[in-house]
Amino acid sequence: MIQPAATSDFYGFKDLLTDAERAALDRLRSLLAEHVGPIVDDYWERGEFPEQIVAPLIDADLMNPAEVLAAGQKPSALYSGFRNFELGRMDASVATYYNAQSGLFRTTVNLGGSAEQVAVLEPRITSFACKGVFALTEPEHGSDIAGGLATSAKQEQRDGVAGWVINGQKRWIGGAGQADVLAVFARDAADSQIKCFLVPTDAPGMEIRKIPGKTSLRIMQNADIELGNVWVPASARLAKINSFADVAACLRNMRSDVAWIATGVCFGAYESARDYVASRSQFGKPLGSFQLIQEKLAHMLSNATASLALVVRLTQQQEAGIYRDENSAMAKMFTARMLRETAALAREVCGGNGILLENNVARHHADAEAIYSYEGTHEINSLIIGRAITGVSAFR
CATH class of the missing domain: 1.20.140.10 (Butyryl-CoA Dehydrogenase, subunit A, domain 3)
Structure with a gap:
């Protein structure tokens, strides 16, 4: 039996991180080895998501790791990258699931929300108190989404409250069935520009269906979504997303x-x-x-x-x-x-x-x-x- 090299990082890229960041990543690697490694093949073959790994991932507080905060530091962008690296190294579906919250949804809110929206949502996102996913792709529009996006949003008051009515379809939305909120991109009927709305997954008129028969990312639960006259209040629109x-x-x-x-x-x-x-x-x-x-x-x-x-x-x-x-x-x-x-x-x-x-x-x-x-x-x-x-x- 041959003894493999002790590390795959021949150029020492992890040395660019602080000691505290490396400690947090070592803890993540151990967590994945304990909670994900032993069950990942079984769930991949079944095409199901192992819900029992969610609590350990949330409890690990990977977006604001204790080691880094205790050192008086702020997690760097490089640390966040290596966090995705470690998740992907174990399994692409688990990485995609976590990044749906820590990357796609968080980025959409932080870049697209007003200061007030970010202040309210950021701590709820990092703690997973609010679970969200990114809903852009449509059944007929993927690569051409910039010009082809067909989901529509129209301003409408209900019971004297200003809001929006959303109609359309989304496809390949990973983690939608496990989320509280979808960041839905829709074309404003008034000016034809793209806007983004935080839509609760239990909103009337919302239907979420798992996409079956995948041969890739089988653990990740991708969904087809139907939005039929789904109403959200004006406060649900992310204020800084006004065009593609x-x-x-x-x-x-x-x-x-x-x-x-x-x-x-x-x-x-x-x-x-x-x-x-x-x-x-x-x-x-x-x-x-x-x-x-x-x-x-x-x-x-x-x-x-x-x-x-x-x-x-x-x-x-x-x-x-x-x-x-x-x-x-x-x-x-x-x-x-x-x-x-x-x-x-x-x-x-x-x-x-x-x-x-x-x-x-x-x-x-x-x-x-x-x-x-x-x-x-x-x-x-x-x-x-x-x-x-x-x-x-x-x-x-």
């Missing part, structure tokens, strides 16, 4: 979260394959001693390390106030592509056993396909980068 440009500002932040998840899953696939070949023997020798296997391991780790370098630098830029569509698009495009290739190589070096859940490669291999497409497909992100390179938009 404001939505794009949210997406610019969210793509970096997904790139971190993709990078974490990439390392998870590599490490699972590395551990397998270290313990498996063929022709009387450990698989890890063969030249062809070592070349593939080197390829996988290089992919993962390049992805980590990219997301670390992107996050450093964003924490310094530098937000560029092309930078976040490049990170999402590259990390998802590297994940796809790495997961395939991981499956390959495990041979036929690579399709068995018990070897921890098959989940990553399947989940890579969903990550490759969500939060901006490879093609759409390529065009965002191409627009920055040439100064010409190829979208129209």
